[in-house]
Amino acid sequence: xxxxxxxxxxxxxxxxxxxxxxxxxxxxxxxxxxxxxxxxxxxxxxxxxxxxxxxxxxxxxxxxxxxxxxxxxxxxxxxxxxxxxxxxxxxxxxxxxxxxxxxxxxxxxxxxxxxxxxxxxxxxxxxxxxxxxxxxxxxxxxxxxxx
Numbered sequence: 706x707x708x709x710x711x712x713x714x715x716x717x718x719x720x721x722x723x724x725x726x727x728x729x730x731x732x733x734x735x736x737x738x739x740x741x742x743x744x745x746x747x748x749x750x751x752x753x754x755x756x757x758x759x760x761x762x763x764x765x766x767x768x769x770x771x772x773x774x775x776x777x778x779x780x781x782x783x784x785x786x787x788x789x790x791x792x793x794x795x796x797x798x799x800x801x802x803x804x805x806x807x808x809x810x811x812x813x814x815x816x817x818x819x820x821x822x823x824x825x826x827x828x829x830x831x832x833x834x835x836x837x838x839x840x841x842x843x844x845x846x847x848x849x850x851x852x
Contacts, residue, residue, distance in 0.1 A: 736778040737811065741837055741850035743768035743787065748847070752790070761793040770837070770850045772809060779811040783818055 746753040746765060755763040768787035775781035784806040791799045807820035807827075814833065817826035830839040835852040 736774055737816075737832060738772050738774045738778075738781065739852045741770040741772070741835075741852045743770070743848060744851050745849045746846050755789075759794060761791060763789065763791045766790050768850075770839075775808075781809055783807060783809045 743751060743765070745751070751765065751767050753765040755765060757763075766788045768785060771784045773781045773783070784804065787803045787805075789801045789803060791801070793799070805820050807818060807822070809816055809818045811832075814831055816830040816832060816837065818828045818830065818839075819825065820827050828839050828841050828845070830837045830850075837850040839848045839850060841848075
């Protein structure tokens with residue numbers, strides 16, 4: 706898949722047009738800002754079972770990732786909202802939402818997301834069309850988000 710993405714980027718770069726006004730030429734980055742919905746975790750569509758044992762079960766029922774442009778189309782801020790559902794052994798359901806925000810930066814089809822400002826990305830993502838495939842650092846799950 707990475708080979709295909711690189712080939713697409715190479716093709717986009719080769720069709721960049723020249724300018725008569727002396728401005729630099731080359732591919733123009735387009736905005737990726739918008740709302741992406743969580744469609745799968747580790748290849749499993751929503752809802753995603755996180756765990757289940759005698760005490761109950763926990764699952765992710767969905768989520769959204771909002772990318773907002775900052776000073777340009779290659780950096781900005783993000784907010785993720787993930788809906789979680791826990792059902793205890795008695796059948797009582799508890800719903801919760803986890804919200805994480807921070808900054809993102811784009812380099813071609815790659816994104817890094819930093820939620821604590823330490824310049825050490827907590828996640829990396831690959832953009833392909835309207836899909837972001839997000840990989841958590843330190844073996845986190847693979848999440849697919851779609852606009």
